[in-house]
Amino acid sequence: MGKRASKKSKFSTNDSRLPPIGKGPIKRTPNHEFDHRGNADNIYLVECILAERLTKSGDRTVEEWLIRWKGYSQAHDTWEPIENLAGLEDDIANFRREKSLLEPLKLGKRKRKTPVNDHTPVVVAAGSSAGVLSIQSGENTTPATQEDVSDEEAEHGEEILRPAMRGRRTAKVWSLFNEIICPTTDKPIGLLCAIEKCGARLASSTNTTNARQHLSYLHKAHLAELEAEEFEANFADEPSQEAAARVQSVISKNSAVWPPGKRDTLTRKVVNWLCKRARPLSLPERDTELSDVLMFASEGAYSMPSKHNVVRQLCVISGKALVHDRQKVVVLKKDRVLPSSAIDIWSENGIALLGILLYFWAAGGTAISELLVRAVPFGEVAHTGTEIELATKRALAHLGVGEFREPTSDADCFEIVDTVRHCLHKAVADGASNVQKGLAEFETSPCPAHVGQRCVLAYLEVPLINAVHVKTKGIAALFRRSPLGLSCLHRCQTKYQLPTTQPPRSVAVRWNSTFLQWQWFPPQQTALQMFDVESMQLKLSTDEIGSTYRDFQLDLTDWQLIQQSLPVLEPVNEYTRIIQGTRYVTMSLVLPMTAWLIEFELKPSVDVVLADGTELKHTGLLPAVREGREAMYTQFEQRWCADLPMGILEDYTVSTLLDPRWKNWDFDGCNIFDYGSMTRERALSFLRTAWTDFKPALSADSARLSSCASEKRATGESSFMRKKKQTASSSTLALVIKDQLDTYLSLPQEANEEGFDVMLWWNEKAKDLPDVYRMARQFLGCPATTGGVERTFSAAGRMHDDLRKSTDEDTLEHMLRVRISDCS
Incomplete structure (x- = not known):
């Protein structure tokens, strides 16, 4: 049984247990500078309510609440009566209401002498009127310490806590609970969750079922780490895979029920499948067909797990x-x-x-x-x-x-x-x-993908282009809502041997979804125009198609605008698609691809090629397309060539030079950044500045060789002998301290060909250039988007x-x- 603290006066003054006002993190709110007696030294902030209890005081029952003080640790929590809780009535009501919601989580039915906290605490705002506790002078003026509380609880027959992880309880889950001991019988009567701000009470048990179920409901993060530690510990004690397979085969042949380890392994496979395919966790309980398949495959030895087991294995x-x-x-x-x-x-x-x-x-x-x-x-x-x-x-x-x-x-x-x-x-x-x-x-x-999004919005916000955008979105939404309209569209597509598809959605936060939607329309132009005719012949003007579709019908100008917008936006879509990758190197592609986009694709003077292969002069574009193209080009040029912060430009430059395809800084448009001042010499200066954090220090052997060479040059040997020795020592020293970055820059530049793997190239150079390789791993391992x-x-x-x-x-x-x- 746990030790009890010695008795101390409950009604003591503000001693060392709480620092005096003005010397600790105690604060007051403007609305409560003084209590009703004018005493400002006894006002403390309340962080939250942790628990409630009933105690005997003579012939009457006193209701008290456990208070967590703002700015103080758990050691300073105190029990306070209702007289000291002026202004916290609403928070007490919320505490009780939320406590009642957790009653179903109590697994034990054993009666106890006093209520014990089963609640996740109610946090009180530090600046609210309910967040200030006024302790009146002359009463319980000092919050009691844990020693006082333990002594008082023992005096009134309260339970005593001790760690639950003791004796036969060796599972790590017990480390998160305390065992409640009755002081009169010295027997365990329950478990108390020791996680901060929880304190939920569970029934006493020798197995971990109740404890794990509580953690799976309220503390999944703690359960996940415990399950992982136990899994790793058990895995280390397991026999070899061959021996385990033989044991499993013997058990399976002689028993209709699989051992727990094998069932849990299959359950984890099921959970992994649910997560990889984004299926609901309750599917194993509801999908009887899948359960029948597994029962048949296991010859009745395995049935689908409950949702509780699924959550547990998910945490594992x-x-x-x-x-x-x-x-x-x-x-x-x-x-x-x-x-x-x-x-x-x-x-x-x-x-x-x-x-x-x-x-x-x-x-x-x-x-x-x-x-x-x-x-x-x-x-x-x-x-x-x-x-x-x-x-x-x-x-x-x-x-x-x-x-x-x-x-x-x-x-x-x-x-x-x-x-x-x-x-x-x-x-x-x-x-x-x-x-x-x-x-x-x-x-x-x-x-860069978000930067490109803002630039393309300048194109889509041109009035005529925006009107077409609204129409295409309306048509796509109509076919998703109307089965009759979609059926009619499919008949038209089948008649002209077109793919029986419907336009994809357009998401406002991603402009390329608009591009993908517009790509659907030109091949389906004949089917949509036939749909216009058939919908009129079927007299659908009074149903959901006729009254809505005509508001979004595309005229010939709209079709031309879509056809001309696609080649204008295609380079930006390809640019966004490539740099949004995360499994391959993308950081070194940002500047070369942006320069190519600005200089050779988005310039208003560049001609375009339509989807059917027809080349269209830039002067032949519709006025709205030319206006949007000019606005988009201006945005790209302003954001990348003028307004790009210097620190970000330096990082992009270093990443680009660490790519063996661009290390000579000679890609198309390399000088357009920072108002056209990005020369090769300036780019290399950025690289050498970053190299100082990775450059190895001069080794002891290198320093010794350098010192020996200096001494020999100071001797009085003949010039012939000194020349020979100096040459030998200089060559040796060069081999030792030659800069790895210079070695990398002296290598021939790789061609920018399809299939070139930057990571594979650097892996092959890791032995010869270990520090530059480490630098490349850090800069090129960062995603661009x-x-x-x-x-x-x-x-x-x-x-x-x-x-x-x-x-x-x-x-x-x-x-x-x-x-x-x-x-x-």
């Missing part, structure tokens, strides 16, 4: 993936290569996530590695720069990219530890102001559609981690 795979990702980061630190990150915010169907992906080039790797750092639940958090900064640093530090520790009230933890920004090479994000503010401390890089985060969010949208809104943010994060990782 997610935790295992997290452990493996941390190991990769550790290896990266040993190689002295900094990773990069791509960050974006996504919200849909009432939830929001802050997506953070990590990218790096592993030694000898042939593809850039992509890891999900976190999909931080962001639905109940204001999307401000401060919150984005904190969430980003916490997530990266959790994976092992630097350290981040916020200040606490403990005497030895006032110093902020923040090394995350120094352990990250680059953070790629869009131009949203809140995201840029949150990443202000990091080295950031804009997303946030395309990977957007594809992750696209999968999240399929996992959390209108039919699966019950999936919470935590579960969605684990599903995304499993989807991206290669663990199963």
